[in-house]
Amino acid sequence: MYALARNSWKFKNRDKRIIKDQNIEIDFLAPDSAYEMLDGIALLEEAILKQTGKAVKTNPEIFDKKSELTGIYIEDICPKEKTLIIKPVQAIWLFKKMLAYFAAREILTFLQSHDFNGIASLKGNKTLSTNWINFGGQLINENDYSELIADIKSEKLASWDDIHAQYRTLWKNYGTQKRQVAIDYWAKSIHKNAEEISIKDILELLVLSKTTSAHILEWTKESRLKDYTNPFRKMVYRNKEEMDAVLGKYVENSFITEMETQHSKYIAAINEVVAQLKNK
DSSP states (O other): OHHHHHHHHHHHHHOOOSSOOSOOOOOSSSHHHHHHHHHHHHHHHHHHHHHHSSOOOOOSSOOOGGGOOOSEEEESSSSSSEEEESSHHHHHHHHHHHHHHHHHHHHHHHHTTSOOOSHHHHSOOOOOOSOEEEETTEEEEHHHHHHHHHHHHTTSSOSHHHHHHHHHHHHHHHHHHHHHHHHHHHHHHTTOOGGGOOHHHHHHHHHHHHHHHHHHHHHHHHHHHHHHHOHHHHTTSSSHHHHHHHHOOGGGOHHHHHHHHHHHHHHHHHHHHHHHHHTO
16 A cells, blocks of 8 residues: 555656656556456456355445454456455445545545535536546547547648647546546445435545545554564564664654545545535
8 A cells, every 4th residue: 555655656756857847647546557456346346246145335434353254256357267256245335435535536526626516516517438437647548549549540630749738638538537437436335316316325435535644644644664573574674773764763654644634635635525525
């Protein structure tokens, strides 16, 4: 978790371009990764149902270790005849948790500058493919990609300036598309259609996301702490002073400090938006 969370922060901080003309998606929670999680949930749920005869039920807040299953296999996904899945129930729980967090973040960002007028006001209505093409860091939906290629072939876009202008137009639309995908995939992960989502569902989602934000902060700290406590990592240093000189002191880790600050801001923002929604 430390590596995942830090990558987004690191890429943003290390981007020293004077003119940021090329738009880049740096978040590990994005339409392409979200679809992989949604697809993963479907694969795991199908395998568990097929082999146990029972559907998986998970608590959205806390994972019950006693609910974990062993001996679950998935077939036809690699050269082997079947693949043993370690901790399939926990994987489903985590994927659903991250999809819900993805949706909560996108909804929060929207509601901080827009009024809530039903689920339709939160999401676009454009038909989107589940496939996204990475254009040098900018994610473009496959449908937009096909239209872009067609416009180039027909010379509607007749120069590189025209093409780059279209890239910028697609980036302006990306925020709405990202929010639409986040809401759609979250709804599917809880076996609902986006149109069925109520204000009660959204309130529960936003409140739950506070716990997820706290978990991500906790997991990130635990992940980084292993660099200082794992005996196989410590063995390459003569003493703690040498380790601190190489890694930096754990308590002075700037990224974790930034995450703590962002977590506090996120909680405050969620509380404010939830209070506004309750008055609707």
